[in-house]
Amino acid sequence: MTRIVQVVPFMSAGSGVAGVAWNLDRELRRLGADVEAYTFPDMRRGKGDVIRMRGRKTARIVTSWRVVWMSTVGTRRTRAYLAAQPDAVSIVHSNVTIGDVYVNHGVLFAAMRARGRAGLRLLIDPARVYVHFRDRARYRGHAHRRIVALTKAEVQTLRNSYGRIGMPVAVISNGVDLDAYRPPSPAERAEARELFRLDDEDRVALFIGHEFDRKGLPTAIEALAHAPTVLLLVIGGNAKMVADAQQLAEKHGVADRVMLLGQQTGVQKYLAAADMFVLPSVYESSGLVFLEALASGLPVVATRVGVAPEVVVDGVNGYLVDREPVEIADRLERIAAQLPGTYAVAARESVEGYSWAAIAQQYLDLANEIAAEKAAESAASARRA
CATH class of the missing domain: 3.40.50.2000 (Glycogen Phosphorylase B;)
Structure with a gap:
C-alpha cells in the first residue's frame, strides 16, 4: 500500500488549496492509499499564528509572516518529519521547499505580469520579492522529484517566469465534485x-x-x-x-x-x-x-x-x-x-x-512511480554498502 503525506497549510472542505488537499485525501483513501496530512498547525506544534490582530493590513502581515516561516522553519520541520518515514511519498501544497512532489497552485510573478507593471508590483512588497526568488531557486533547482502543473499552459508559464525548470513536470488538473456541483432541478x-x-x-x-x-x-x-x-x-x-x-x-x-x-x-x-x-x-x-x-x-x-x-x-x-x-x-x-x-x-x-476520483488516480499513479524510484535507489544504496 502506497503511503502518501500531503504537506498543506490547512485542509478543509471547500475551495482553494485547503479544499484541493481535502478532496485528494478523501479520494486517495477510497483508492486504498494510506494518507495523512502534515499541516501548518502540526509544524507549529499546536501553536497558532504569532500575530493576533484584526484588519486588512494585519491580515497581510500575518500572511507574509506565515509564508516566510513555512519557507524556513516549516521546511526544517517538514524535513525532519519526512525523514522519519522515508517510505512515504510527499505531495506538497505549501511554501515549504522540500518534498517529493510540489503542486504549483499559481505563479506570483505571472499574475503580476498579467496585470501590468510587474516590476513595481514586486518591489513594493518585500514578501513578494522573497517569494519570487525563493520559487526561482525552487524551480531551477532540484528541491523535488516532480513538479505538478495544473494545466498544460501553466508549464509554459513556469518556463517563461523562471527559465529552465530543473525537475520533470507532470500535468494534473484540479478536479470538481460532480455530486456537489450538478445542474439544479x-x-x-x-x-x-x-x-x-x-x-x-x-x-x-x-x-x-x-x-x-x-x-x-x-x-x-x-x-x-x-x-x-x-x-x-x-x-x-x-x-x-x-x-x-x-x-x-x-x-x-x-x-x-x-x-x-x-x-x-x-x-x-x-x-x-x-x-x-x-x-x-x-x-x-x-x-x-x-x-x-x-x-x-x-x-x-x-x-x-x-x-x-x-x-x-x-x-x-x-x-x-x-x-x-x-x-x-x-x-x-x-x-x-x-x-x-x-x-x-x-x-x-x-x-x-475531471472528477476528483479521476484526478486522485493520477496522483496515485505518480506516487506509485516515485515510490518505485525510491525503492530502487534504496536497493542500489544497500548493494553498494
Whole structure:
C-alpha cells in the first residue's frame, strides 16, 4: 500500500488549496492509499499564528509572516518529519521547499505580469520579492522529484517566469465534485431564483472571485453596459472592493443590474439561480470555479486562462473571449437569447473527466512511480554498502 503525506497549510472542505488537499485525501483513501496530512498547525506544534490582530493590513502581515516561516522553519520541520518515514511519498501544497512532489497552485510573478507593471508590483512588497526568488531557486533547482502543473499552459508559464525548470513536470488538473456541483432541478432553480426575486425572463450572469481586479470584475461590469438584457450577480470581495465595484457600476449606469453580495459560502444556490458564468480573469493557474460552473450546467464566458481553454468550446458550452467589454457583452447576450438550460448537457459533459476520483488516480499513479524510484535507489544504496 502506497503511503502518501500531503504537506498543506490547512485542509478543509471547500475551495482553494485547503479544499484541493481535502478532496485528494478523501479520494486517495477510497483508492486504498494510506494518507495523512502534515499541516501548518502540526509544524507549529499546536501553536497558532504569532500575530493576533484584526484588519486588512494585519491580515497581510500575518500572511507574509506565515509564508516566510513555512519557507524556513516549516521546511526544517517538514524535513525532519519526512525523514522519519522515508517510505512515504510527499505531495506538497505549501511554501515549504522540500518534498517529493510540489503542486504549483499559481505563479506570483505571472499574475503580476498579467496585470501590468510587474516590476513595481514586486518591489513594493518585500514578501513578494522573497517569494519570487525563493520559487526561482525552487524551480531551477532540484528541491523535488516532480513538479505538478495544473494545466498544460501553466508549464509554459513556469518556463517563461523562471527559465529552465530543473525537475520533470507532470500535468494534473484540479478536479470538481460532480455530486456537489450538478445542474439544479426545476424546483431547486425556482427556489434559488426566488431568493433574489428574479423573474422567469431575467437572465443572470454569475461572477465568483475575491480579487476583483485580477479576476476581471471591472471588465464584466463595463461589459454589462453593452448587454442590456443581462443581470450580474457578484460573489466575493471585501467591503472596500464591494464599495468600489458599486461606484463603478453607477459610473457605467448599470447599478440597477448588479447585485454585489460579498463573500458567501455554499455557492451552489447562486449557481442554481444563474443562467451563465463570467470570469474575464487576467491570470488563473487553474480556475476551480470554471469546473464548478460547467458541472452545474452553466455556460462559461471566460478569458483564455487556467483550465478554461481546455474545457470551453465556443458556442457549445460557452465562449472564450479577450478582455474586451464589447466582445464579452456580445457573448453574454448570445447566451441570454437562448432558452434556460440550452447549454446544460454540453456543459456538464465537458467536465465529467475531471472528477476528483479521476484526478486522485493520477496522483496515485505518480506516487506509485516515485515510490518505485525510491525503492530502487534504496536497493542500489544497500548493494553498494
